[in-house]
Amino acid sequence: MIVVGSGPNGLAAAIVMAQAGFTVAVLEGSDTAGGGLRSASLTQDGFVHDVCSGVHPMAIASPFFRQLPLTSFGLEWVHPIVPVAHPLNTESVLLYEDIQATANQFGRDAKNYLRLFQPIAEHAEQLLEDILQPLLRMPQAPRHLLPFALHAALPASVLARSTFRTSEARALFAGIAAHAALPFTSMGSSSIGLVLTAIGHQYGWPFPKGGAQSLADALLGYLKSLGGSVFTSVQIRDLKDLPDARIKFLDVSTNQFLSWTEHLLPWAYRTLLHRYSYGAGVFKIDYALRQPLPWRDPRTMLAGTVHLGGTLEEIERAEWEVNQGRHPERPYVLLAQHTSFDTSRAPSGKHTLWAYCRVPAHSDVDMTERIEAQIERYAPGFKECILQRASRHAVGFAAYNPNLIGGDITGGRNTLLQMISRPVPTSTPYRTPLKGIYLCSASTPPGGGVHGMCGVHAARAALHDLSYRY
Ligand SMILES: Cc1cc2nc3c(=O)[nH]c(=O)nc-3n(C[C@H](O)[C@H](O)[C@H](O)COP(=O)(O)OP(=O)(O)OC[C@H]3O[C@@H](n4cnc5c(N)ncnc54)[C@H](O)[C@@H]3O)c2cc1C
Known part of the structure; x- marks a missing residue:
């Protein structure tokens, strides 16, 4: 199987498939792998800067990354005081x-703060399982999700003013x-x-010690230990550029996907992708x-x-x-x-x-x-x-990265509609109408941030379609 794009979601999809025993190749357009996890010496020698993501709450909390042996591949988390x-x-x-x-x-808001955040923080682990998946799926912990969702649906200006003085x-x-x-x-x-x-x-x-790249390097190291390979400087410009493979995961924006496949997609699906906004x-x-x-x-x-x-x-x-x-x-x-x-x-x-x-x-x-x-x-x-x-x-x-449409770093607007319908309103939006082709970028649920969960769910959808037990 093939993954186009080596961002955290592409690497997560590759790892799930390699763990299931598939031969995996990741094709990356840039000359270094990692997508939004790259670090570089952007100013002077000896300084390491994170080119994109710099702080990683979603990665430390990711139900997938937490299961991986990333510390054995050099990852060390640095916790500020x-x-x-x-x-x-x-x-x-x-x-x-x-x-x-x-x-x-x-002061007088102390109780309000605890009332709002304590239940969410205490059940964060179960809640994240439900939040970091397509919202059109059955939640595993509806008892905790419902009160969270009632607050989460509110405009931030309303929640802030109605909760705090x-x-x-x-x-x-x-x-x-x-x-x-x-x-x-x-x-x-x-x-x-x-x-x-x-x-x-x-x-x-x-954040990862030594730069965000250390998280990318740990994911790459683990993928290679499972037999996966990564090829950089391979820019895909059309589906025809892809080598033959049973399954193809695309860690790309909906715009790129549309430009490659417009003539192959059914009208309704194409229209939904055209409506998806950045x-x-x-x-x-x-x-x-x-x-x-x-x-x-x-x-x-x-x-x-x-x-x-x-x-x-x-x-x-x-x-x-x-x-x-x-x-x-x-x-x-x-x-x-x-x-x-x-x-x-x-x-x-x-x-x-x-x-x-x-x-x-x-x-x-x-x-x-x-x-x-x-x-x-x-x-x-x-x-x-x-x-x-x-x-x-x-x-x-x-x-710099064709996934950052107009400079949008979240893979598409985070409106309530696009949180539910990302990029299409189904419980498995990773599956496309094209057999064997799955979208796995931040333009799929749960959206932007370094957590890898878009890739994990896309890979699980593919394994399900192959009737593979995972
Ligand atoms: C400036 C900035 C700051 C950010 N800050 C944070 C932060 O602090 N914390 C956080 O959690 N998130 C942050 N993010 C968001 C985070 O980086 C992204 O949400 C995340 O990287 C998305 O992962 P992805 O795998 O979907 O895509 P990406 O990480 O964008 O990776 C996609 C990869 O696919 C490659 N690619 C695309 N098209 C092709 C093609 N046609 N052929 C070959 N390769 C292709 C790209 O080169 C890229 O390497 C930030 C992003 C930016 C840009």
Whole structure:
């Protein structure tokens, strides 16, 4: 069997098939394998930057990755002291792994915080099995899923205001909910915030020692130990380019799949794929720094991930502006400060910083000044720490990886409809009308993020179709 694309989902599909005894070849268009898990020296010698994903809560919580012997293939998780910091005017709010310590920051909202997140965090393992599969399937733990789903379906602005009274609790939730890349008025825009917060309390928000590439390398090492092979610099431009194989998995966008197969697909399926939509893009900067960030609240240094954007209202506005096709003056910015916890990523005493903000799809606008103004707001003097920066706009991301349509990093908009119907409304959307061909990218359930579950479910669908017991 063949997999096109070596992102985490392509590699997961390959591993499931190799575990079942199939001969597997992965064909990757780029000259290195790993998709959204690549690391590179983007600035200066000795600095290691994550080109795409930089923080991996979904990977540590992935029901599939957790079963694999990845530590035997070099993977070492680095857990920052605190998963997330959210700076406000003078002090930062922190998401601790300890849920009680987190709630204690919120005074009269402490009980509200526990009431919302404790049941989700306590049942995270069962819930993730249900959430990280097509939502049109029967849940395994409906008792836990139902209360979660009732909150998750709400717009983030409604859930934040109806649950919390303090600006601190609202801001922390807003920063995490904004990972959904949706305006806060959209139905379902709470869901990713709920899941990521619960994962923070249950598993943390770690990253692989030495760079995201270490997770790709561990997956590749394990795949090769099962007899699988990977060929890089093999760009597929048409189905006809594919060698003969019984099963073909495509870790590609719906747009690429359509362009290869339009004439072969039934009208109804083709129409659904044409309706599938992609969302906002990102503008990203990687920094080499001469020293750590001079945070106004030094406790911000304890966090691996920092959410910049201020209050719920400010973040809500920034995400709304992007949805309106505008470039916010004060964007919501995601930062990762890996080298505070993993010194292997920079020369002694030096640091890296990973930063991005959302922009309208297909944007080529340079957001450097706006991102740096947001960092300076909470870490005055930051600019003096910069040795070198490397940036990439949304158009650059789309050129870098054909799965990042218009610079969308989530494999398609996370609207409620597209969470249920991704990319088509069936309980096995991996199966295409073409015999033996399965979609397995983040444009299938459960969508974006490094968890491999799209690939796992696609492979299980193929094994089921082959009447294979797994
Ligand atoms: C800037 C950025 C930041 C991100 N941050 C995070 C984060 O912090 N945490 C997180 O969990 N997720 C993050 N993500 C999202 C995450 O990287 C993706 O959701 C995930 O990698 C999707 O996996 P995939 O296997 O579906 O696709 P990809 O990882 O995109 O892999 C697809 C692979 O297929 C190859 N390919 C595509 N078409 C062809 C073709 N025609 N022929 C041959 N090869 C082909 C591509 O080159 C690529 O290697 C981020 C993404 C980006 C871009």
